[in-house]
Amino acid sequence: MNTDIREIIVQLESHRLWIETIGEQGEKLGIDEIDLRNVDLSPYPLDQAYITDCTFDGMDLNNKDISSSLLCSSTFISANLEGADFGKSNVSYVDFTNANIKAARLADSECIETVFAKADLSDANLVAGLFDEADFRNAVLLNADIRLATFENVLLNGTILTGIRGIEEAFIKSINIGTAEKPIILMGEEARKWLQNKSLNIE
Template identity: 80%
Template sequence: MTTDIKEIMTRLKSHRLWIETIGEQGKKLGIDEIDLRNVDLSQYPLDQAYITACIFDGMELNHKDFSSSLLSSSTFISTNLEEADFCKSTVSYADFTNANLKAARLADSECIETVFVQADLSNTNLVAALFDETDFRNAIFKNADVRLATFERVLLKGAKLTGLRGLEEAFIKSINIGTPEEPDILVGEEAIEWLQEFI
């Protein structure tokens, strides 16, 4: 699907107006399969939007607000997202490979089959988030807060878990310390014990 930048800017302005007027004017943003790498998003809010299967790879989006947005299947490969806000957003099937998510907020977010391979999740707020079959291989979790977060069948091979906080309050159902092809699943208490060894 090709949508020119002019049209995207019009939609972004309309979404900004929709947020500023609490839905009285403008229109909620809904875009699908759009490459946003050449679009200057600095002046536009991206919260409460539908942004599916879009490309944000390599962009500078530090402090960007994506809260309460649907971002399924979008890609953020090698994107700078320091202190970005994904609170209450749906990022299932999204790809954050090698992304910088330091101090980002993913509280209450839904991450089903989301890819965080080699992502830097240092100091992130992952409180009450849902991680199901999420790929965290070689990700950095230094001082991340996982209170009330649910982890089920998540891939953790090579992940750096130093200083992980709130583990005793998290719901660790199962973790995969192997690979997708050759899984090595640890369940419940066994999974928690494995995690505690690395903190």
């Protein structure tokens, strides 16, 4: 085990203590530009942490609590995040390409320029999330709940939206159903109608 990993584990232990003692002992986790692929994260809580520009690609983080954390610019490419909790987290500029995010919770999360391309978000909870310039190209949003979520300049080319819930209560400002190079922008009610048709699988 190299020094770097040992050092990270010391920080993870300290963060666990910080959470268990409600800040009385230990220290809140703050890491930047760390490749975590060789670290066994299963014993450690990752909620309420600052984990920026870190690499989680291909990792198994099923049902992991990563809520109320700052995760900007980190990558979770092809990671297994089924049932993970990103509630109230800032996942702006995060790359979730090809990740399994089934039944995960992204409620109240901030997703600015977040990449969900080819990710599986079936049954995900996106309630009250902010999705600004988020990329959902070829993603699966089967039965996802978008109540009170805000969609602005969201890329939805090739996205599977069957059974998506809460469209009536979502704030649909604008969506791009074309490509980044050749955008086809739908605004407001037109965008909502398009989403409703897609949720019912009406072409």
